[in-house]
Amino acid sequence: MNSRSNPAQRASLAHSHWGVENIVAALRESREVTHKIRYLGRVRELPSREAVQGIIKGLSAAMFPTHYGHADLTAETIDYYVGTTLSSTLAILVEQVRRALCFVPGRENCDDDSIEQEAIAITREFAAELPAVRALLVSDIRAAYQGDPAAGSTSEVLLCYPGVTAIIAHRIAHPLYKRGVPLLARLITEIAHSQTGIDIHPGAQIAESFFIDHGTGVVIGETAIIGRNVRLYQQVTLGAKRFPVSDDGSLVKGNPRHPIVEDDVVIYAGATILGRVTIGRGSVIGGNVWLTRDVPPESQVSQVQCAQV
Incomplete structure (x- = not known):
C-alpha cells in the first residue's frame, strides 16, 4: 500500500523523519529544568x-x-x-x-x-x-x-x-x-x-468623555491619570521617563511614573509626554512635542517652544 494514501503510515513516517522523540525530550528538559519559568514553579x-x-x-x-x-x-x-x-x-x-x-x-x-x-x-x-x-x-x-x-x-x-x-x-x-x-x-x-x-494599561485612571481620534500607536501607561473631556490623537505617548531600581537591581513596580492630564486637554499627533508631570487644565499640546516638564493650565505648547526651553 502506498504510504501517501495511509494517514497512519504518513504520521509514523513523519514522526521518525523529524526526530520528534528527541525534540520532545529536549523541550521537556528546557521546560522542566534548564529554562523553567513557571510562576512559583508550578503548573x-x-x-x-x-x-x-x-x-x-x-x-x-x-x-x-x-x-x-x-x-x-x-x-x-x-x-x-x-x-x-x-x-x-x-x-x-x-x-x-x-x-x-x-x-x-x-x-x-x-x-x-x-x-x-x-x-x-x-x-x-x-x-x-x-x-x-x-x-x-x-x-x-x-x-x-x-x-x-x-x-x-x-x-x-x-x-x-x-x-x-x-x-x-x-x-x-x-x-x-x-x-x-x-x-x-x-x-x-x-x-x-x-x-x-492602541495600548492602554488597565491601571490608568480615565475620567468621562475621553476621545482617541484615529488612535494608532497611542500608549497610556499604568499610573497615568486623565481628566474629563480629554482628546488624544494618533501616536501620543503618556509614558514613564525612567524606571527606578531596588537594591537587588530589580525594577520598582507600582510607583507613580506616568503623566497627569487635567480636564479639557487636547494632545495632538505624535506628542510624547514622559514622567510624573502635570498637563494643566485646558492646555493644548502640539504635534510631535517631546515633553518632560509640567505645563500650567491654559497653555499652548508647540515644537518651537520646546526647542527654545
Whole structure:
C-alpha cells in the first residue's frame, strides 16, 4: 500500500523523519529544568485568551445590544437578550477571575475554596458596576461624535472607531484591575491593543468623555491619570521617563511614573509626554512635542517652544 494514501503510515513516517522523540525530550528538559519559568514553579490553569475574547464580546453586547449583539432586536426581545447574554458571559468571567487570582502574590494554593468564593464576589461586584461603566462609555461615544466632524452618527462611532473599541476594553478591564485581578485586566486590554494598535494599561485612571481620534500607536501607561473631556490623537505617548531600581537591581513596580492630564486637554499627533508631570487644565499640546516638564493650565505648547526651553 502506498504510504501517501495511509494517514497512519504518513504520521509514523513523519514522526521518525523529524526526530520528534528527541525534540520532545529536549523541550521537556528546557521546560522542566534548564529554562523553567513557571510562576512559583508550578503548573496552574491559565486564563484563556479565547474565553476572554468571548467575555469582551458578551459584555459589549449586553451594554450595546443592537450594535454589538443583534441588529434586529425589538422592544419585546431586547431585555431577554441582554439578560441571557449577561448571565452566560458572567458564568465564563467568574472562571477566568478564579484562574487569574492564582497569579496574585500570596495565592500559592489555587485549590483553596476561598479563591472560588472570592472570584464569585469579584464577579458580582463587577456586574453591579456595569450600568456605571456603560454611562462612562456613552460619554466617550458622545465625545467622539462631537469632537470629530467626520462622524456621521453615534452608531458610526460605535461600529467603526478603533478608539472606542480600545476604551470599551479599558472600561471593562479597569474595575477588574481595581479589584485585584491584574492579569485578567491586562489580557482584556492587550486583546484590544492587538486589534486597534492602541495600548492602554488597565491601571490608568480615565475620567468621562475621553476621545482617541484615529488612535494608532497611542500608549497610556499604568499610573497615568486623565481628566474629563480629554482628546488624544494618533501616536501620543503618556509614558514613564525612567524606571527606578531596588537594591537587588530589580525594577520598582507600582510607583507613580506616568503623566497627569487635567480636564479639557487636547494632545495632538505624535506628542510624547514622559514622567510624573502635570498637563494643566485646558492646555493644548502640539504635534510631535517631546515633553518632560509640567505645563500650567491654559497653555499652548508647540515644537518651537520646546526647542527654545
